[in-house]
Amino acid sequence: MTQLADLSASDPRSLVSLRTISKNFGAVSALTEVDLDIFPGEIVALVGDNGAGKSTLVKILAGVLQPSSGAIAFDGAPVTLSNPSAALRLGIATVFQDLALCENLDVVANIFLGRELSPLQLDEVAMEVRAWTLLGELSARIPSVREPVAALSGGQRQTVAIARSLLMNPRVILLDEPTAALGVAQTAEVLNMIERVRDRGLGVVIISHNMEVVRAVADRIVVLRLGRNNGVFPPDASNHDLVSAITGADDNAVSRRARSVAQPRSLNPGRH
Amino acid sequence: MSPDSGHHADSPALLDRGDTRLKDRSGIAGALKAFADRVQSGDLGSLPVVIGLAIIWTVFQTLNPVFLSPRNLVNLLFDCSTVGVISLGIVCVLMVGEIDLSVGSVSGLSSAILGVLWVRLGWPPELAILAALAAGCLIGCLYALLFNRLGMPSFVSTLAGLLGFLGLQLYILGPKGSINLPYESPLVTFGQLLVMPAPVSYALAAVPGALTLVRRLRTARRRRASGLSSRALGGLLLEAGLITVVLEGMAYYLNFARGVPWMFGLFVGLVMAMNYALRSTQWGRSMTAVGGNREAARRAGIDVRLIYASAFALCSTLAAAGGLLSAARLASSNLQAGTVDVNLNAIAAAVIGGTSLFGGRGSAYSALLGIIVIQSIASGLTLLDLSSSLRYMITGGVLAIAVVVDSLARRSRVSHGRA
Numbered sequence A: 001m002t003q004l005a006d007l008s009a010s011d012p013r014s015l016v017s018l019r020t021i022s023k024n025f026g027a028v029s030a031l032t033e034v035d036l037d038i039f040p041g042e043i044v045a046l047v048g049d050n051g052a053g054k055s056t057l058v059k060i061l062a063g064v065l066q067p068s069s070g071a072i073a074f075d076g077a078p079v080t081l082s083n084p085s086a087a088l089r090l091g092i093a094t095v096f097q098d099l100a101l102c103e104n105l106d107v108v109a110n111i112f113l114g115r116e117l118s119p120l121q122l123d124e125v126a127m128e129v130r131a132w133t134l135l136g137e138l139s140a141r142i143p144s145v146r147e148p149v150a151a152l153s154g155g156q157r158q159t160v161a162i163a164r165s166l167l168m169n170p171r172v173i174l175l176d177e178p179t180a181a182l183g184v185a186q187t188a189e190v191l192n193m194i195e196r197v198r199d200r201g202l203g204v205v206i207i208s209h210n211m212e213v214v215r216a217v218a219d220r221i222v223v224l225r226l227g228r229n230n231g232v233f234p235p236d237a238s239n240h241d242l243v244s245a246i247t248g249a250d251d252n253a254v255s256r257r258a259r260s261v262a263q264p265r266s267l268n269p270g271r272h
Numbered sequence B: 001m002s003p004d005s006g007h008h009a010d011s012p013a014l015l016d017r018g019d020t021r022l023k024d025r026s027g028i029a030g031a032l033k034a035f036a037d038r039v040q041s042g043d044l045g046s047l048p049v050v051i052g053l054a055i056i057w058t059v060f061q062t063l064n065p066v067f068l069s070p071r072n073l074v075n076l077l078f079d080c081s082t083v084g085v086i087s088l089g090i091v092c093v094l095m096v097g098e099i100d101l102s103v104g105s106v107s108g109l110s111s112a113i114l115g116v117l118w119v120r121l122g123w124p125p126e127l128a129i130l131a132a133l134a135a136g137c138l139i140g141c142l143y144a145l146l147f148n149r150l151g152m153p154s155f156v157s158t159l160a161g162l163l164g165f166l167g168l169q170l171y172i173l174g175p176k177g178s179i180n181l182p183y184e185s186p187l188v189t190f191g192q193l194l195v196m197p198a199p200v201s202y203a204l205a206a207v208p209g210a211l212t213l214v215r216r217l218r219t220a221r222r223r224r225a226s227g228l229s230s231r232a233l234g235g236l237l238l239e240a241g242l243i244t245v246v247l248e249g250m251a252y253y254l255n256f257a258r259g260v261p262w263m264f265g266l267f268v269g270l271v272m273a274m275n276y277a278l279r280s281t282q283w284g285r286s287m288t289a290v291g292g293n294r295e296a297a298r299r300a301g302i303d304v305r306l307i308y309a310s311a312f313a314l315c316s317t318l319a320a321a322g323g324l325l326s327a328a329r330l331a332s333s334n335l336q337a338g339t340v341d342v343n344l345n346a347i348a349a350a351v352i353g354g355t356s357l358f359g360g361r362g363s364a365y366s367a368l369l370g371i372i373v374i375q376s377i378a379s380g381l382t383l384l385d386l387s388s389s390l391r392y393m394i395t396g397g398v399l400a401i402a403v404v405v406d407s408l409a410r411r412s413r414v415s416h417g418r419a
């Protein structure tokens, strides 16, 4: 990775700034010269079509993947996130799209994995109490925290992954589709939680395909398209603008569908 | 919270009993029911091996009444300890989902190092022992290096080690072959004769039950204080009492013959230490996590390479320790040490005892239970004067059954959500 990219252009207030990040997987360039700033006390929504490179960008920030080129600054200082623990040490917590939980361990063990209390004589009682508190804050519907994660439903697992990310008082939280599998109440709780941590001054990145969720919480919407930056929007940007930035055309499946739904259907006059 | 907290209605609602779908499994009957649930969903633990052991003992006892005599059982425990220590190392590598096929050769090499340094070169025995253990540790580190840096599957590197270290053992023993260890030395006495005086054996047999009770009581008190459900006193006393009665009974029975071997005491001590390390330390938690989902463990910030290295190093060191014990048991370092069936017995014991070949699931106690099964078969067949050809076939068959049980249980766990 080259550190030569120009970090001087980054905003001095930003908590994390990425400059001209590129990532190649063999012949595929998943990301091309992407810039992103995360400010304290702000929720950034990262949107884009399937395969746009959102998860790849999050994995680079989490230290799971290394960029092919580009630079990352944390608190204004250049950093190299060469492995996940480097990112965790900086206080970057991540909920991955694939959740990354250990199915053979129970809920408590998963929440505390890598950060167990009293390493030489695990404090199971304190960990269980803390786990219940975190899960309670998220309105989790989990009957027992002593069951292996393999026994949980998709949404319950997602809640566990989110609780895990909140555990160590991070400074930045990256949420890759955190509400995709959640019920109505749990989604609302997660959105509340996101706003709460934002108000505590954390930087939050949320990836979602659900525009309702995005508009509800985001302070800024960053669009990725085919691995490149494709515009930054305020949360009240029109749907049309957002969709065309995401899909890259005025004439796209979403707008065509919107038009055809708006017009009365000539072929099927029986239905409204 | 919910009114369904049942009989806890008088106390404030418990933190972990809020969900109405949760069945109450707190009493003794509840504990039994919970156990039945676990077994049904494929979380068999050590149940198959206990049943298997009961069958094996009944069969051999009916075929030859000497089998369960105190004398034979004392010998059995001496024999268990050597391969058992090796098997304990196998549990470590299996926990992280890897394998070490070279433990037999490493144990043979370590016994050769002991013989050559101590007897031929006249080193003090303590130093020779340390050197042999260090060699084992070094071999483990080598496997870890090949695995972590070159991505060499442990199956291949340890298969190469199986042959390579056998060669090294033959090389350092030289053309003269076997070395007899001094018969009156403490090491050989330890391996062949040393048993606990009866009072000591009774005192030590009380330790596991007492430790269990103290730890469980402390946990129960802390859980109550934190507003979590806790196990009732009756159940705790019953469990600890049962453990103590069984162990004291065994000690009593063995004391009709020579008594409880110190070597077996050492083995059980190592098993208990390993159990603590795997269950109650961050290291053990990381081992389980790496075996369950390596990438998730890495993303949690665990140093996955270090965990693999610790598993391989521990396994080879314990293999070397087992080699030393078997040298003491045979009072010699010879060409056959570690070659015959040590390898497969050690691996078979861990799997038979319930440690999964698929990683992330197992317990130190599986080495203890598994090796008792294996040695029971060996001892029973020896008493029946059956040839080793038959012994190999039967041990192989038992290993196959254990692996089938492991795979079936895994499938059932997957379908019951207990991966």
Ligand SMILES: Nc1ncnc2c1ncn2[C@@H]1O[C@H](COP(=O)(O)OP(=O)(O)OP(=O)(O)O)[C@@H](O)[C@H]1O
Pocket (backbone or CB within 6 Å): A025, A028, A029, A030, A048, A049, A050, A051, A052, A053, A054, A055, A056, A057, A097
């Ligand atoms: N490990 C990998 N190896 C090869 N190619 C990869 C890898 N990970 C991602 N890619 C490629 O990178 C591109 C971006 O993938 P990414 O997972 O970042 O998309 P995404 O925006 O998160 O999509 P989605 O909305 O479907 O989650 C895709 O074309 C994908 O095929």
Ligand SMILES: [Mg+2]
Pocket (backbone or CB within 6 Å): A054, A055, A056, A097, A176
């Ligand atoms: Mg994605």
